[in-house]
Amino acid sequence: MELEQFKYDNKIVKYFIVATVIFGLVGMLVGLTAAIQLFYPVFNFDLQYTTFGRIRPLHTNAIIFAFVGNAMFAGIYYSLQRLLKARLFNDTLSWIHFWGWQLIILAAAITLPLGMTTSKEYAELEWPIDIAIAIIWVVFGINMIGTILKRRERHMYVAIWFYIATFVTVAVLHIVNSFAIPVTFFKSYSWYAGVQDALVQWWYGHNAVAFFLTTPYLGLMYYFLPKAANRPVYSYKLSIIHFWSLIFIYIWAGPHHLLYTSLPDWAQTLGVVFSIMLIAPSWGGMLNGLLTLRGAWDRVREDPVLKFMVVAVTAYGMATFEGPMLSLKNVNAIAHFTDWIVAHVHVGGLGWNGFMIFGMLYWLIPRMWKTKLYSIKLANTHFWLGTLGIIFYALPLYWAGIVQSLMWKEFTAEGFLQYPNFLETVTQIIPMYMLRAVGGFLYLTGAIIMTYNLVKTAKSGMFLAEEDAEAPALEKKKFIGEGWHSVLERKPVVFTGLALVAILIGGAIEMIPTFLIKSNVPTIASVQPYTPLELHGRDIYIREGCSVCHTQMVRPFRSETERYGEYSKAGEFVYDHPFLWGSKRTGPDLHRVGEKYPHSWHFNHMLDPTSMSPGSIMPAYPWLFTQTVDLDLTAGKISALRTIGVPYKKGYEEIANKELENQANEIVKSLSSDKIDINSDAEIVALIAYLQRLGTDIKVSSANN
Amino acid sequence: MFKHYFEGIQNIEVWPIISLTIFFMFFIGLLIWVFKVDKKYINEMENLPLERPETTNDN
Secondary structure: OOEEEEEEEOHHHHHHHHHHHHHHHHHHHHHHHHHHHOOOHHHHOOOHHHOHHHHHHHHHHHHHHHHHHHHHHHHHHHHHHHHHOOOOOOHHHHHHHHHHHHHHHHHHHHHOOOOOOOOOOOOOOOHHHHHHHHHHHHHHHHHHHHHHHOOOOOOOOHHHHHHHHHHHHHHHHHHHHOOEEEEEOOEEEEOOOHHHHHHHHHHHHHHHHHHHHHHHHHHHHHHHHHHHHOOOOOOHHHHHHHHHHHHHHHOOOHHHHHOOOOOOHHHHHHHHHHHHHOHHHHHHHHHHHHHOOOOOHHHHOOOHHHHHHHHHHHHHHHHHHHHHHHHOHHHHHHHOEOHHHHHHHHHHHHHHHHHHHHHHHHHHHHHHOOOOOOOHHHHHHHHHHHHHHHHHHHHHHHHHHHHHHHHHHOEOOOOOEOOOOHHHHHHOOHHHHHHHHHHHHHHHHHHHHHHHHHHHHHHHOOOOOEEEEEEEOOOOOOOOOOOHHHHHHHOHHHHHHHHHHHHHHHHHHHHHHHHHOHHHOOOOOOOOOOOHHHHHHHHHHHHOOHHHOOOOOOOOOHHHHHHHOOOOOHHHHOOOOOOOOOOEOOOOOOOOOOOOOOHHHHHHHHHOHHHHOOOOOOOOOHHHHOOEOOHHHHHHHHHHHHHOOOOOOOOHHHHHHHHHHHHHHHHHHHHHHOOOOOOOOEHHHHHHHHHHHOOOHHHHHHHHO | OOHHHHHHOOOHHHHHHHHHHHHHHHHHHHHHHHHHOOHHHHHHHHOHHHOOOOOOOOO
């Protein structure tokens, strides 16, 4: 058999690695800033671009798409070439992929602080960037599948299946969830409303964790862990079962983010059942990873790469046990909306993704630069700082989450809330927020030490951009008597199609009935579309990221109806494009805040939250008092919403600004009776109009009945 | 949007059951295949990342 000569492309891997390290440091620094803002609100700098509501999405996007994303591409492009014995399909596509992805990150870093956001978590970017993401993602897919098609290895190793599933699923998730109607170049409304929007969003949100943070990294685990340990994976058979069961079950579990909300009960239960089932494939994968080291544990003591990977896989095991437990409704009733969830996510993010990336980098760079790691001692220091960082991050937040939740639910003997003032439950846990920032600081310090170590390593070696390789060409031959799955492993396109079917089933079964069956979202006659002024106010609420800290979802618990009022009903959200239920209560729920306080209260509170709530950690919003509402956008907003089903009458956009001014003038008049002077076109007026409307529609009906 | 297409399909309610059955059978088939599969093939596959001549599993 004649050997073919070719070269592996290491340069593209190098570029993705550099981007990983840079954006990793930036993303962690932004995260640390956000963590500090929670106990020193002065670090919001009274500047709209740096408030927590805008910094937090910047942090999550930087970590998920820039840090974890770039590392994923580096790892995939390195391992793919070697597993298939082929150079990447097309160099031009590789570079379009690289620079396109970095441009998307740059666009995110500019638009998010500017307040251009859809408010949907991990899908905050506005529609032009969404389109760019879809295009670049497809470029990545073509490059990967193209490489698979010109391979010199007959069968696809299990890591590649995980890469294929990642590509297919993220494409589907991103496109379905990003459906929106544009109003301007950087403003759009989600195509879905209320409950349906929530279901689509958390189908996306949950599976973004599954198929952006988990499956590609499982693929990387199946390649880099055996490489680092220099022994094959514990059980290849287990990895086959692991793959199919994981991708099939994961896709169903999204509704566990919406337990006790207005989502129909059957969908909640389906989400719970599949979340519990997820333990099996997750732990199958984790054990497969850990047991690969059987007989090699002595090397874990010496090799920093293995140390990082062992902790990564262990963190994966802990997070995937905790996840199903949090999906049980009784546990979720305590944990949801608290810092417990933040801790849970960071065990996965810092532990699984972060440590897997660090391990991979410590392994890759000495090899690609043909040298030895500059300092094993520094790598060990990084390992311990990182591990301590995770512990200092997670434990205080577990504590904070449980303490705060119990305080929310505590009643006195007489049957009143023990802590009727929400703020009391916040000030109680501020020391925990401080400790959490210490954890984040340790973790970041470790990452800085790693950067120094890796740069020194690279400088001591010579980078090999084109690595020589040789392998016999794949000959055409007939196969007799092989199993049907081996056939699949030779047929990447069929394989991709099957993976697609597997992930579509769960999503479709949950979503189609919610969209189709009217009884799933009972309508309420008194619920009306927002007035033009309220609509502008709502868009300010979205822009400032209020939903990052405030929920709009009163769950049907006595502790919540006592504190906030009537629990939230599905029919109240039918005109909410997008839904703004939120996922975390750093401040109180706002769904029933309408008409609870006078206009002047909101006015003073937004100007200086501590004037109304001493000790509040909410940032001040002084710019809302000088910036004005753009009336030119009103008509466009109304007709966009009408297109997607909000029943504004024909021609309403022409009189909308008139109505807007009337409503604004009334608010200004009421404020002036409290000796407050403000222009009627100030943004604060629109925001007050929206806040005063929140959750009041059902009061109209009970007054009339 | 696509709501209208779904509403136009007759007997759409059996689709979930059919798809679940298909997946279930796929999965059972997978398990049977995995237990019966040729040891040599598995050995070859699991050594792929290690880029060394196929050896027998060293433990």
